[in-house]
Amino acid sequence: MEKLLVLLLFTTIPATCHVSSFHGGIPLPIHLLRPQSGSGGHLLEGISCDSWRLAVETNSVRNWKTVPVQCKDYVGHYMLGHLYRKDSKTVTDEAAKYAQSLNLTGDGKETWVFDIDETTLSNLPYYARHGFGAQPYDPKLFGEWVDTGKAPALPETLKLYKKVISLGFKVVFLTGRSEARRKSTKTNLKRVGYHTWEKLILRGASESNTTAVVFKTNRRKKLEQQGYKILGNIGDEWSDILGTNTGSRTFKLPDPMYYIS
Numbered sequence: 001m002e003k004l005l006v007l008l009l010f011t012t013i014p015a016t017c018h019v020s021s022f023h024g025g026i027p028l029p030i031h032l033l034r035p036q037s038g039s040g041g042h043l044l045e046g047i048s049c050d051s052w053r054l055a056v057e058t059n060s061v062r063n064w065k066t067v068p069v070q071c072k073d074y075v076g077h078y079m080l081g082h083l084y085r086k087d088s089k090t091v092t093d094e095a096a097k098y099a100q101s102l103n104l105t106g107d108g109k110e111t112w113v114f115d116i117d118e119t120t121l122s123n124l125p126y127y128a129r130h131g132f133g134a135q136p137y138d139p140k141l142f143g144e145w146v147d148t149g150k151a152p153a154l155p156e157t158l159k160l161y162k163k164v165i166s167l168g169f170k171v172v173f174l175t176g177r178s179e180a181r182r183k184s185t186k187t188n189l190k191r192v193g194y195h196t197w198e199k200l201i202l203r204g205a206s207e208s209n210t211t212a213v214v215f216k217t218n219r220r221k222k223l224e225q226q227g228y229k230i231l232g233n234i235g236d237e238w239s240d241i242l243g244t245n246t247g248s249r250t251f252k253l254p255d256p257m258y259y260i261s
Helices: 049-057 069-080 082-101 124-128 139-148 155-167 179-191 212-225
Strands: 010-013 018-023 026-029 032-035 110-114 170-178 199-203 229-235 250-252
Touching: 049 069, 069 082, 069 124, 082 155, 082 229, 082 250, 110 155, 110 212, 124 139, 139 179, 155 170, 155 229, 170 179, 170 212, 179 199, 199 212, 212 229
Parallel strands: 110 170, 110 229, 170 199, 229 250
Antiparallel strands: 010 032, 018 026
16 A cells, blocks of 8 residues: 655644734734645645635535546645544544443444445545546446455544444444445455444445435435434445434544545
């Protein structure tokens, strides 16, 4: 796997001016943030990629096919740098806090749902070779990558997984991967530390033409019909946590590389 370079995305500029209002007699400083295009420190031109990423993460920009070409390097530096890891940790720390706050009954049906791609497993080795989402999605090439079973775990999600297991949750993996890739997915999960689960749900042949929202809604509904209580649900795509039967609380991990409806 390619060596991941840690690159600084944001530089805090010392304050050179103050706002006109005061708080307790103390002037409030303005700290400017300058989004950088990379380690060279050049300002991005023509597009604000940090604002684009914010719009993506808040689901304001929808149904986009590829990362804007101007933002390819920005997304690459974000995904390989420290900020992606920190953003992920903020989400999983809140999820762990929430999980710990619940008083489980121990009935064996209290469930946490995990997505797989860019949630439990990282496809960064693949996307680093294919433009960090700036190239059109190629199902054949991506399928070949999945079949290698070499995707690393997302470290912060693996910690959350171990936490919810220790608290007594049943873990369900719910992924849009096809049923044909069950073996490679199962092998990959176990290889990187996800050793046990209640169910591994993949997309069946009859579900190949349904949207992710519909597919995952239907499968979560079936889980609840079987008596499972979905108390937590985490994914990197909005389609992982939208629809119905989403669970008592949902958590969205960052992913500016692709959009799945």
